[in-house]
Amino acid sequence: MAYRRPLLRTAYEQDAAMLPTWFQRGAFFLLIFTFCLAALGAPFLSGIPSFFLGGTWINPVTNIFPLGIAALGFLILVGFTGQVSIGHAFFMGVGAYVAVSLGGNGDGWKACVPFHDEVGLLDQAAQCGMGLPMWVWLPMAGIGATLVGILVSPAAVRVRGLYLAIATIGLIFIGLHLGRMLPEYAGDFESGRRWPELQFKWWQEETPLIDMTSDGKWFGLIHLTEEQKQFFFLLGMLLIFGVITKNIARSRTGRALQAIRDRDIAAEVMGVPEFKYKLIGFAISSFYAGIGGALFASYNGRVAPVQWSLLLSVDFIAILLIGGIGTIAGTMLGLVFVELTPEVVKKFTEWLADQLGNGGLTGWVADVLLTQGGDFGPIAVTPAAPGWPMSVFLWNFVIFGVLIVVFMIFEPQGLYGIWLRIRNYWKGWPFSY
Amino acid sequence: MGDTALMDSLLILAQASAATTFIQTLVKGLALGSVYIMMGLGFVIIFKGTQVLNFAAAALSMAGAVFMSILIADGGLPFLPFDNPLAPAEGTTPGIPLWLVNIALALIFAAIVGLIIERLAIRPMIGQPLFAMAVITLGVEIALRPFSIDATALEGRSIGVPWGAESWTLGDALIPKSYIAAIVMALVAGAIVFAFYRSRFGVAMRAVAFDQEAAMAQGINVARVFQIAWALGVALAALAGIAYGMAPFPPGGNVSQEIHPILAFRVLPVIVLGGLDSVIGVLYGGFLIALAEVFAGQYLSQYGSTLGPGYSTIVPYIVMLIVLVVRPFGLFGTPEIRRV
Structure with a gap:
């Protein structure tokens, strides 16, 4: 075997592999490994995120x-x-409310x-909740959201573009109106209600099989804090869904979805039923x-109906656009960037x-930059009276909006595009191409 | 005998009050429709001229109302450290002519903001896909909103309506002056837009909307058309924001932190119903949606406990979803030509 040319595929399996190159395989497993070590509190590794996000970095x-x-679901719908x-926030809300109706404490x-x-x-003003275990409410959250998605898809599939x-x-x-109208599911409109805790039970027994709400030993092996347990559980869920997404993308369904994205009439001429696959994508x-919404609400413990708002949906658009549309790696980059930047800014102030x-x-x-009374710094230190020196919370919105505009204008390919350019530069180095 | 007379008089009373309710509801619907039409015209002018769906209209219409408040209530100029020479004497309500002049000033400031946004965020994106442009305006909306929320969180952001919450009486019906004013504003705005479309610039804008490159080849200054579309569109959105601030409308004579920021999103069903690129569609869509909303709010109020508080505000979205299932490009929109 002589010089290994990159991107030279000799078999179809190589092309369809999940992580086609040794670099991607290595980087992926190294990243996961580092992440886990950092969460376990390895001395140097956990220092990096705590530098940006502070000592309790594991929560954000x-x-x-x-x-x-x-x-990732948004990636399938928009990117593929x-x-x-x-x-998208509406469907997250649907999943979360199915979860809380089945799993929450209620009457x-x-x-x-x-x-x-x-x-x-x-x-009386009773709250809906049946107290079922997680293996019921989590899949049902996804299924409930899917059913609602299928319900609205006849309208959504016919309509195009803007x-x-x-x-x-x-x-x-x-959805916001339903949240206000049905307090038996949603709780109070401003403050919400409590979601079921993240823990595995067979049924409604006292001690859960896998406990994620207190410090302690896991499986009699390793001592973890509450935060670490939830970190590993949710990281595992994200990995599972990432693998499923990759598999959808490289399967028959994924190819059909991408064919419709690229040229819908041409796809239909080639025998890809447009309506069916748009419905599947939806x-x-x-x-x-639904799954994401249920886990999000459950992790946060208490979510108000107002949080399933336009802004949350725009978050996903920003994640996709800033990360780089159409790839899982780009989506993850965008996720980290969009969701953690406000935390970093807050920490910085x-x-x-x-x-x-x-x-x-x-x-x-x-x-x-800062204001403590008389001077003209734009950032207020104490969230006192509203007025010109705005709080960091509001400045984060400004930064978020400006980031969307700047990325759209200067880097439409997103962070993933920046990475691609860096990679291609070094691939051909010292030649320019 | 006496019973029949009583019944008759009661019946007449009931009919009279039913007619009164109907007239009041109708006027309310027409006024709300006028606000929607002003906002919708702003959307459509920008979309026709520049192919941008301006999600930033929400923050911009609120900015218009805030500017009005700064001009009238604070007696200052937005962004500038000068006094407003046309402000009413402190603590007095302005007369109608003075108020109108100040509206014009506020619209000019809003138009300047629109021009700045166009230059910084939209111009570099000429020729990009529709969705990219729409997302840019979403970014602008999010970036602007904290400023307007911040500005309105201060107490007493009045827009100084000369007639306050007074109304005329027509028979038994109360017709608020603000409703008539909103209708008149929409008529004037509509007349200006129609006159504009027949002017030289309007023809240029229609040419650009039809085919940008061909228009450029004919010597039309496309950048100028973009500027005019944005200035006019943002000014119309600001006018809608000011008109919606007048008293019997929910913000009640003030700039509202809750209601003003979502006004533009409530107008989205209007422009979808009419078709994103149809000026005449806005007229139909505005009145249809507003009347549906107001009449549902009036005549279904007995089911209010079931439907939830404020149910009438989602009537437009339901109408929109139904119309989209039947006509995916609205009632008057141009269907996209799909090629393989």
Whole structure:
């Protein structure tokens, strides 16, 4: 075997492999390994994220895993099928509410009948929740979201382009109204209700089989804290869904979806039924969204109906566009970038606030950026009265919006495109191509 | 005998009140439709001229209302450290002419913001796919929204409506002056847009909408057309934001932090119903959606406990979904020509 040319495939299996090159295989497993070690508290590795995100970095990082599952669903719908939807948060909400109806603590099945008060089953503001274990509510969350997805897909499949985007915005607002209208499922509109905890039980026994809400030994092997257990569980879920996504992409279904994305009429001429595969794309993406929404709500413990809003959907668009549309690696890059940037910015301002009196360069920067009363820094340290020095929370929205615009204008290929350019430069080095 | 007379009089009373309710609801619907039409015209002008669906309209219409408030209530100029020379004397309600002049000023400032956005975010993207442009405006919307929320979180952001919440009486029916004003504003805006479409620039804009490259080859300054479309579209969105701030409308004479930011999203069903690129479609869509919303709000209110508070605000989306199933490009939209 002489010089191994990159991208030279001699068999179809190589082309369809999940991680075709040794570099990708190595990088993937090394990344997962490093991640796990960092979560276990390895001295140097866990120092890197805690430098950016602070000592409790494991919480914001765990929080992005369920969002990652939903983002993979969005990738299937937008990246593979080419159907631009802004209603992804709606399906996440559906999954989360199916989960809480089945798994949450509540007043039994009678409370789960819509308008049970008017029907006369229970004449009180009872909450729906049956207390079933996770192996029931998690798959059912996905299935419930899928069914709703199939229900709306006749409208969604007929409509194209921007009209589809607007129609799915309609779903978001209908969903918000349902959240306000059905408090037996959603809880209070502003504060929400408690979601079932992440733990495995066979049925409703006292001690769970796998416990994720307290520190302790796992399987009698390794001592983990609560956060670490949830981290590993959700990372595992994200990996499983990543593998499923990759398998969908390289299967017959995935090729059909991509054919429809590229040229829908040509695909139909070649025997790919457009309606059927658009419906499949919609259903799969809703399933992912449902699972992601259920895990997200369950991890956060308490989610208000207002959180399944337009902004959450825009998050997914930003993840796809900033990461680089159409690839799983790009989606993951975008996920980390979009969801963790606000945390980093928050941490950075906290650090700056500490530097305020210090003098020197950092003190000067802090003095310019921050405001503690009279001066004109744009960032307010204390979230006091609303007014010009805005809080970091609001500045993060500005940064988010500007990032979307900047990436769309200057790097439409996203972070993955930047990586591709770097890679191609070094591949041909010292020649320019 | 006496019973029959009583019944008759009760019946007449019931009929009279039914007619009154109907007239009041109708006027309310027409006024809301006028607001929707102003906003919708802003969307359609930008979409026709530049092929951009302007999601930033939500923040921009709110910005228009905030500018109005700065001009009228604070007596200052937005962004500039000067006093507003046309502001009413402090603590007084402005007269109608002065108020209108200040509206014009606010619209000019909004149009300037529109021009800045066009130059910075839209111009570099000419020729890109529709969706990329729409996402850019979503980014602009998210980036602008904190500023307007921040501005309105301060107490008392009044827009100084001269007639407050007064109304005329027509028979038994109360016709709020603001509703008539909104209708008149929409008529004026519509007339301006129609006159504009017949002017030289309007013809140029229609040519650009039809085929950008061919228009450029004919010597039309496409960049100028983009600027005009954005200035006009943003000004119309701002006008809708100001009109919606008038008293019997939910914000109640103020800039509302809850209602103003989603006004533009409530207009999306209007432009979808009419077709994204149809000016005449906005007129039909605006009145249809607004009347559906207002009449559902009035005549289904007895089921309010079942339908949930504020159910009338999602009536437009339901109408939109039904229309899209039947006509995927709206009632007056141009179907996309699909080629293999």
